[in-house]
Amino acid sequence: MRDSGHARDNRVPVSAAIPRILKLRPKALEWRAIEGEVVAVDLRSSVYYSVNRAGAIIWPELESGATRAALVQRLAQACDIDPGQAGGEVDEFVDALADLDLLES
Numbered sequence: 001m002r003d004s005g006h007a008r009d010n011r012v013p014v015s016a017a018i019p020r021i022l023k024l025r026p027k028a029l030e031w032r033a034i035e036g037e038v039v040a041v042d043l044r045s046s047v048y049y050s051v052n053r054a055g056a057i058i059w060p061e062l063e064s065g066a067t068r069a070a071l072v073q074r075l076a077q078a079c080d081i082d083p084g085q086a087g088g089e090v091d092e093f094v095d096a097l098a099d100l101d102l103l104e105s
Helices: 053-064 068-077 083-097
Strands: 031-033 036-044 047-051
Touching: 031 053, 047 053, 047 068, 053 068, 053 083, 068 083
Parallel strands: none
Antiparallel strands: 031 036, 036 047
């Protein structure tokens, strides 16, 4: 498109508005739910992880793939907490998974 010389607005690109699906790497992890927690092993490095209760609640959704909004809703309902608090916990957990390269790109 040509620039008409008018000031541009600050619209968000359409692609940025599409909810990103967050999903665990399918062949990178083996995991089991044990007494409300998840124990997982990274098959690439043989490192074991223990996931807390909040992480265990959203883990199955991450295995099949879910949006951040769906994860927040699931956690908020399961723990009877405010969506804002749930969002913070989801963000922290997802960031940790991303730092460990356990999410699909």
